[in-house]
Amino acid sequence: MSPKTYNVETLLVYSPSGDQYNASVAPLYQSATFKQPSLTNMGEYDYTRSGNPTRTVLQNHLAKIMKAEQVYAVTSGMGAGDVITRLLSPGDEVIAGDDLYGGTHRLLTSLNKSGHLKVHHHDTTDTELIKSKINTNIKMIFLESPTNPLIKVIDIRAITEHAHRVAPDCLVVFDNTMMSPVNMTPLDLGVDIQYESATKYLNGHHDIMAGVIAVRNPKLAERIYFVINSTGCGLSPFDCWLLSRGLRTLALRVERQQENAVKIATWLEDIGFAVRYPGLKSHPQYDLHKSLCKGSGGVLSFETGSTKLSAGICESTEIFGIAVSFGCVNSLISMPCMMSHASIDAQTRAERQFPEDLIRLCVGIENISDLLDDLKTALVKAGAIKQVGEKYIRITSAKL
Ligand SMILES: Cc1ncc(COP(=O)(O)O)c(C=O)c1O
Numbered sequence: 182m183s184p185k186t187y188n189v190e191t192l193l194v195y196s197p198s199g200d201q202y203n204a205s206v207a208p209l210y211q212s213a214t215f216k217q218p219s220l221t222n223m224g225e226y227d228y229t230r231s232g233n234p235t236r237t238v239l240q241n242h243l244a245k246i247m248k249a250e251q252v253y254a255v256t257s258g259m260g261a262g263d264v265i266t267r268l269l270s271p272g273d274e275v276i277a278g279d280d281l282y283g284g285t286h287r288l289l290t291s292l293n294k295s296g297h298l299k300v301h302h303h304d305t306t307d308t309e310l311i312k313s314k315i316n317t318n319i320k321m322i323f324l325e326s327p328t329n330p331l332i333k334v335i336d337i338r339a340i341t342e343h344a345h346r347v348a349p350d351c352l353v354v355f356d357n358t359m360m361s362p363v364n365m366t367p368l369d370l371g372v373d374i375q376y377e378s379a380t381k382y383l384n385g386h387h388d389i390m391a392g393v394i395a396v397r398n399p400k401l402a403e404r405i406y407f408v409i410n411s412t413g414c415g416l417s418p419f420d421c422w423l424l425s426r427g428l429r430t431l432a433l434r435v436e437r438q439q440e441n442a443v444k445i446a447t448w449l450e451d452i453g454f455a456v457r458y459p460g461l462k463s464h465p466q467y468d469l470h471k472s473l474c475k476g477s478g479g480v481l482s483f484e485t486g487s488t489k490l491s492a493g494i495c496e497s498t499e500i501f502g503i504a505v506s507f508g509c510v511n512s513l514i515s516m517p518c519m520m521s522h523a524s525i526d527a528q529t530r531a532e533r534q535f536p537e538d539l540i541r542l543c544v545g546i547e548n549i550s551d552l553l554d555d556l557k558t559a560l561v562k563a564g565a566i567k568q569v570g571e572k573y574i575r576i577t578s579a580k581l
């Protein structure tokens with residue numbers, strides 16, 4: 182059986198050894214420069230900004246997992262976004278979701294303000310609206326699904342097909358950070374560039390910042406490599422090595438995280454909170470999400486009706502630590518408006534119906550009973566629910 186036919190769980194762990202000593206873990210080449218065989222022959226590697234064997238091992242491994250021809254590893258998810266926007270020319274028009282991650286919104290807004298690009302933000306869940314906005318002036322479309330943290334799901338396939346038909350020069354770019362390749366391989370759905378913040382699920386241990394960019398078209402790959410080498414944002418060898426190590430447990434981690442997340446989302450919804458999670462049948466695009474992805478991920482959000490109440494809940498958990506980021510083995514709690522999405526100004530958040538009281542839970546791999554107990558205790562302490570016998574009841578008048 183060729184490795185190409187293995188399932189993702191196997192591909193994550195299986196690594197064909199190319200090492201001279203048959204080391205079972207690829208060695209770390211922590212070297213900035215490489216001696217050349219001669220003055221005229223540069224050899225395979227000359228300088229780590231341009232290429233490094235540890236980065237190559239990681240990138241080749243990721244290419245199999247992401248079903249790409251070429252993957253590049255860079256210094257962060259935002260670094261990946263920056264490389265991608267540098268493929269555009271001054272004045273190019275871009276369509277972007279109106280619910281992209283706060284940092285992506287900040288990057289595109291700054292390029293728009295400085296006049297480098299013309300960015301149009303639209304509700305990408307409205308497929309017909311997006312289709313009507315695509316024309317030959319549009320050179321790039323930025324998509325994310327499910328969005329972070331409003332968990333909106335978009336019809337990637339329909340948008341991508343239409344874009345390629347109507348605007349053949351337009352690159353469809355998809356941020357797959359929320360799902361990871363375990364749940365979705367967007368290149369299979371036709372997107373031109375898939376990127377992810379590898380700081381999240383891919384690494385899974387919050388000990389590095391990284392971003393990955395995956396493509397199938399060799400010409401596009403060359404253009405991306407040119408930007409990475411020119412700007413010097415390739416991932417350092419040690420971080421490549423750590424990312425390779427984290428990758429091996431990706432499938433196990435994601436499976437456990439989403440198993441825990443389903444239980445937490447269901448429990449919160451049963452109590453009466455408005456929960457956003459694509460694994461809940463009540464999610465308005467439950468069927469669409471299921472048709473695109475194998476799982477629902479470990480991120481969910483819910484509203485409490487009061488920002489003070491939400492803050493009280495966040496400050497009362499013990500296992501769920503107050504921190505930005507997600508996809509790590511440990512569970513986190515946050516209020517996106519004050520934290521991860523504070524870079525979107527309050528007026529824009531209001532226009533986009535971004536609830537200020539929204540709590541985001543990034544569910545880890547801990548024991549589910551401990552996680553539920555931690556949440557129950559915090560919700561009781563903050564005054565959001567009360568215990569009556571064995572049951573918990575939501576205190577609907579709880580507006581601090
Ligand atoms: C969906 C999404 N995309 C991109 C990024 C940027 O990644 P990084 O923090 O690694 O720069 C983040 C978080 O930061 C994110 O949540």
Ligand SMILES: N[C@@H](CCSC[C@H](N)C(=O)O)C(=O)O
Pocket residue numbers: 282284329504505506507520521522524
């Ligand atoms: N202060 C940071 C916030 C990073 S948010 C990280 C992550 N994407 C999340 O959603 O939690 C910034 O200004 O970028």
